[in-house]
Amino acid sequence: MNARLLILLPASLITAPALAQGGDSPLDPLFTCRDIADDGARLACLDAAVDALRSETESGEVVAVDREQIEAAEEATYGLTIPQFRLPGLSLPGGGEDAELAELESASASPQRVIVRDTNGQIESIEGLAVAEISENRSGDTIVRLANGQVWRQTDDTYVQLTRSRADTDYTATISNGALGSHFMRLDNGGRRFRVERVE
Known part of the structure; x- marks a missing residue:
C-alpha cells in the first residue's frame, strides 16, 4: 500500500512558496479541542470545529490535497517566474487552466x-x-x-x-x-x- 499524505490548506495559500513554508493549519482548532479535559466541553468544541471545517471545505476556503498533487504541481511550475498554480481538479484563484496544468504535469x-x-x-x-x-x-x-x-x-x-x-x-x-x-x-x-x- 502506498502511503498518502492528506493536507488541508486555505485556498488562498495554494502557491509554491506557501506550500514550501507552511503556515497555520485549518486543523488547529481540532487539536485545541483535544486538549480540553472535560468530556462534554471537549465534544462540544470538536463538534463546532468539525462544522466550521466542513463549511470551509464546502465553500472552497479550505481544500484537501495529497502529496502527489503537490509534487505534480511543483514539477509543472518548475522554472516559472511566478509559481502560482491550480492543482488538478481543484478550482482555486489565481492559477492557470486545469487542462494546461494536466498536460504539463x-x-x-x-x-x-x-x-x-x-x-x-x-x-x-x-x-x-x-x-x-x-x-x-x-x-x-x-x-x-x-x-x-x-x-x-x-x-x-x-x-x-x-x-x-x-x-x-x-x-x-x-x-x-x-x-x-x-x-x-x-x-x-x-x-x-x-x-x-x-x-x-
Whole structure:
C-alpha cells in the first residue's frame, strides 16, 4: 500500500512558496479541542470545529490535497517566474487552466524522468525529460520544447551541440538550478550545459 499524505490548506495559500513554508493549519482548532479535559466541553468544541471545517471545505476556503498533487504541481511550475498554480481538479484563484496544468504535469510525457530534491524537499533538478522539438529563434537562441509542454529558451551564448542524424524527439534534457533563481539545461548527447529560462 502506498502511503498518502492528506493536507488541508486555505485556498488562498495554494502557491509554491506557501506550500514550501507552511503556515497555520485549518486543523488547529481540532487539536485545541483535544486538549480540553472535560468530556462534554471537549465534544462540544470538536463538534463546532468539525462544522466550521466542513463549511470551509464546502465553500472552497479550505481544500484537501495529497502529496502527489503537490509534487505534480511543483514539477509543472518548475522554472516559472511566478509559481502560482491550480492543482488538478481543484478550482482555486489565481492559477492557470486545469487542462494546461494536466498536460504539463503528465508523467507519461517523460516516464523515465528523475526528480532530484534537496534536503528541504525543493526541486534541484529534473533529469531525463523527453524533448519534442529543438529550434532557434531569430536571435539564434536555442528553443527547447519538452514533451510535457514546457518551453525553455537559451539565455547565454554557449554553443549547443546537436547531432544532425538524430531526431529532436530522440533527445532527453536535464534542467538544474543555478544561482539566483536561474536554470541550466544539458542535452543527453554529451554537450555542454547552457543557461535557460522557461518561457511557457
